[in-house]
Amino acid sequence: MKVSCSVNGQVLVADDVWEGESLLYVLRERFGLYGSKNACEQGECGSCSVYLDGVLVCACLVLGGQVNGREILTVEGLSHRTALHPVQTAFVEAGAVQCGFCTPGLVVAAHDLLRRVPDPTEAQIREALAGNICRCTGYAKIIDAVQLAAGRMSG
Ligand code: FES
Ligand code: FES
Numbered sequence: 001m002k003v004s005c006s007v008n009g010q011v012l013v014a015d016d017v018w019e020g021e022s023l024l025y026v027l028r029e030r031f032g033l034y035g036s037k038n039a040c041e042q043g044e045c046g047s048c049s050v051y052l053d054g055v056l057v058c059a060c061l062v063l064g065g066q067v068n069g070r071e072i073l074t075v076e077g078l079s080h081r082t083a084l085h086p087v088q089t090a091f092v093e094a095g096a097v098q099c100g101f102c103t104p105g106l107v108v109a110a111h112d113l114l115r116r117v118p119d120p121t122e123a124q125i126r127e128a129l130a131g132n133i134c135r136c137t138g139y140a141k142i143i144d145a146v147q148l149a150a151g152r153m154s155g
Helices: 023-030 086-093 103-116 122-128 140-154
Strands: 003-007 010-014 049-052 055-058 071-073
Touching: 023 049, 049 103, 055 103, 086 103, 086 140, 103 122, 103 140, 122 140
Parallel strands: 003 071
Antiparallel strands: 003 010, 049 055, 049 071
């Protein structure tokens, strides 16, 4: 099937999308957007987190055929040209990135939290990011990064 959708503000079209193909596959393999990562492919790790019509979803759990005519925002779309989003900058500055595999999903999930709760408590951050698994950092610096971003975005 043919799928036409808005990705980061640009209309993109994929031809011959197989019925079982995930949105994550479409983003990475058809549109060349490699920011969203493929780790578990079963909704467990959060590394493929994107917005679909403004709602945070795991792209591996959404079928490519479901996104026809819809709007997707990926981690690439959070930055403005060469300027990183404050959440992205905070992850770098707080040292919240080691292998980086979990980082795009965490950045999108943290972005979603901060637009809903601009000044979250540590418990709210932990709860919001509970669906995002990181095998490297131990999470402390990820919490620091979200708090750093929150302070800058509200200040
Ligand atoms: S790859 Fe989608 S949740 Fe893990
Ligand atoms: S930095 Fe390696 S999984 Fe999170």
